[in-house]
Amino acid sequence: MHRAILFATIILVSCGPKHKRGEAEKSSIGEHLIGEWRNTYLKVTTNSVNGFADSVIVMEADTTNWEHVVHLKPIRTFFESDGTYQSDHYAVNDSLLFSAKGTWSVSDDTLIMQQTSPNMATYRLKTEIDNNKVTFSGKLDFDEDGAEDDDYLGIQKKYFLNRP
Numbered sequence: 001m002h003r004a005i006l007f008a009t010i011i012l013v014s015c016g017p018k019h020k021r022g023e024a025e026k027s028s029i030g031e032h033l034i035g036e037w038r039n040t041y042l043k044v045t046t047n048s049v050n051g052f053a054d055s056v057i058v059m060e061a062d063t064t065n066w067e068h069v070v071h072l073k074p075i076r077t078f079f080e081s082d083g084t085y086q087s088d089h090y091a092v093n094d095s096l097l098f099s100a101k102g103t104w105s106v107s108d109d110t111l112i113m114q115q116t117s118p119n120m121a122t123y124r125l126k127t128e129i130d131n132n133k134v135t136f137s138g139k140l141d142f143d144e145d146g147a148e149d150d151d152y153l154g155i156q157k158k159y160f161l162n163r164p
Contacts, residue, residue, distance in 0.1 A: 029106045029127055033079040033134075040133070041155035042070070046143045057143075067092050077156070079104060085113065111136065125152070133157045 046057040061069035073090040080086075087100040102115040109128070115121040125136040135155050142150035 029109070029111070029129060032129060033104070033106075033111075034081050035079060036159040037077045037079070037134075037156040038074040038159050039066070039154065040074070040157050041153075042066075043151075043153045044142050045151040047149045047151070048145070048147070072097070076159070125154075 041062045043058065043060045046059070048055060059069065063074075066072075066074055071092065073092060073094065075087050075089055077085060077087040083103050083105060085102060085104050089097045089099070091097050098118055100115055101117040102113060104114070105112050106127070109126055111123075111125050111127045113123045113125075115123070123138075123140065125138040128135045128137075133155055135153070137151075137153050139148045140150055140152050141148045142152065
């Protein structure tokens with residue numbers, strides 16, 4: 001479940017207008033991902049929990065209940081122009097728990113994240129950009145039962161630093 005929370009909170013955010021599929025979208029999504037992003041919404045529907053086909057668990061968090069539901073601060077994800085990323089995971093008391101690292105790329109409307117640390121994983125998420133937020137959706141193995149049958153929906157917002 002630790003890996004599932006890690007993934008759920010890693011998911012990115014972007015800014016910029018919505019785009020149609022194709023080459024313009026690929027470059028726009030990639031260009032807009034560069035910077036720092038923080039999670040604002042998460043909904044995971046875990047299907048067939050522990051192999052029971054009729055079992056479903058829904059986890060939903062937004063800015064009003066994030067720390068209570070996820071038991072972490074909103075993840076700080078940094079996308080670099082060289083195609084690398086780092087997601088810093090902080091406890092509710094602001095202590096750094098760990099950093100997830102890897103590479104990222106975009107294919108059509110899909111963000112592909114190749115995590116290399118602290119464990120190896122690959123995530124593919126449909127990505128829709130609308131102004132200063134991005135929505136990610138897809139199927140993944142949130143409950144770590146070996147099947148990518150859990151529905152993921154995540155929204156992140158770009159974090160702007162107040163700099164002189």
